[in-house]
Amino acid sequence: MKVLDVLLVGEFGLGHQNHQRDMYAPAFESHPGFRVTGRVEADDPLDRADVVSVCVPYERRVEVVTRALRAGKHVLVDKPMALTSDECAQIAEVAAGTGLVCLPAHHQRFQPAVRVAREAIAAGRVGLPWNVQADFLVAGGGEVWPLGELLNFAPYATDAIHAMTGLPVTAVYATGGARFQDGPEDLVTLCLTHERGMTSTVVAGRTPATPGSGGLSLHRYRVAGSHGTLLADANRPAARVLSTAGAPRGTWAGPSTVDRMLTELHAAVVGGRPAELGPADAVAALRVVESARRALASGQVEEVLS
Known part of the structure; x- marks a missing residue:
C-alpha cells in the first residue's frame, strides 16, 4: 500500500x-x-x-x-x-x-449499516423509497455544542440519508430547542421533503444521560419503499462495555467510521x-441546516435554497 x-x-x-x-x-x-x-x-x-x-x-x-x-x-x-x-x-x-x-x-455515512442500506436501496430491494425515519441521539456526553446540535449532529443523519438515497432535500419544517440543558438547541426534529417526492424525518440531538447508556445511544434508519421496508441500526454489531471506570462505551467489532x-x-x-x-455534500448539509434555522424562527416550511 x-x-x-x-x-x-x-x-x-x-x-x-x-x-x-x-x-x-x-x-x-x-x-x-x-x-x-x-x-x-x-x-x-x-x-x-x-x-x-x-x-x-x-x-x-x-x-x-x-x-x-x-x-x-x-x-x-x-x-x-x-x-x-x-x-x-x-x-x-x-x-x-x-x-x-x-x-x-x-464520517457517519461510513457506518456499516448505512453502507448496507445504501447498497440495498440501489439494488431495488425495497423498491422506490418514499420515506426515511432517522434517529441520531447522543446520551449525555457533556455540555451542548456551543453552536447548537442542529449544526453539530443533524448533518450526520441528513448526509447519511442523502448517501443512501441520492435524493437531495428541497424543503424543511423544523421544531426543537433547549429541552434538556440551558443554551442553544439540544434536540431538533426535521421534517424533510426530497426530490421525487420522498420524505424523511430526522430526530437529532443530545439527551440526558440514562442508566446503562452513554455516547451515541440511537443511530438508526427506517426506510419505507414501494416494495418493502429496511431497518438499519448503526449501533449494531457492537459490544457495550460496563465498568467502574466511567460511562458505558460501545466497542465495534471492526474498523471505526x-x-x-x-x-x-x-x-x-x-x-x-x-x-x-466532497465539498458539494458539505454545501448540501449546510443548506439544510440554514433552512431548518429559518423554519425554527418562522414556524413555516422553508425551501432549501440552491
Whole structure:
C-alpha cells in the first residue's frame, strides 16, 4: 500500500471537542496508508505532506483549506466544513478547479449499516423509497455544542440519508430547542421533503444521560419503499462495555467510521479519482441546516435554497 504523508493543521474545537487530537490523529497514525509527518498551526507552511487534516478556527477555515488546495495538497476538513453554505461553496469551487480530493469529515455515512442500506436501496430491494425515519441521539456526553446540535449532529443523519438515497432535500419544517440543558438547541426534529417526492424525518440531538447508556445511544434508519421496508441500526454489531471506570462505551467489532473514511480518502488520492464525499455534500448539509434555522424562527416550511 502506498503511504501518504499527512500534516495535521490545528487542533481547534468548540466546547469539549478536539477532533484532531481525539479522532483524526489516532486514525491517521494507525492507518497503514498514512504517515503523520508533523503538527502545525494555521499560519505555518503546508509542506512535507500529500494530505493535510484541517481543524482550524472557522474564521480561518476557508482561507486555510483553499491555500492547501492551491499548494497541491489533498485535504480532510473537520465537520462542519464551514459555518455557512456560501463558505462551503467557496471551498467547493477551489477544490473543483484543482481536481484534488477535499473531503469533509461526515464520517457517519461510513457506518456499516448505512453502507448496507445504501447498497440495498440501489439494488431495488425495497423498491422506490418514499420515506426515511432517522434517529441520531447522543446520551449525555457533556455540555451542548456551543453552536447548537442542529449544526453539530443533524448533518450526520441528513448526509447519511442523502448517501443512501441520492435524493437531495428541497424543503424543511423544523421544531426543537433547549429541552434538556440551558443554551442553544439540544434536540431538533426535521421534517424533510426530497426530490421525487420522498420524505424523511430526522430526530437529532443530545439527551440526558440514562442508566446503562452513554455516547451515541440511537443511530438508526427506517426506510419505507414501494416494495418493502429496511431497518438499519448503526449501533449494531457492537459490544457495550460496563465498568467502574466511567460511562458505558460501545466497542465495534471492526474498523471505526473514521478509519473507513480515511480508507476512502486514501483510495481516492492514490487512484486519482474523486472521493465519494466532497465539498458539494458539505454545501448540501449546510443548506439544510440554514433552512431548518429559518423554519425554527418562522414556524413555516422553508425551501432549501440552491
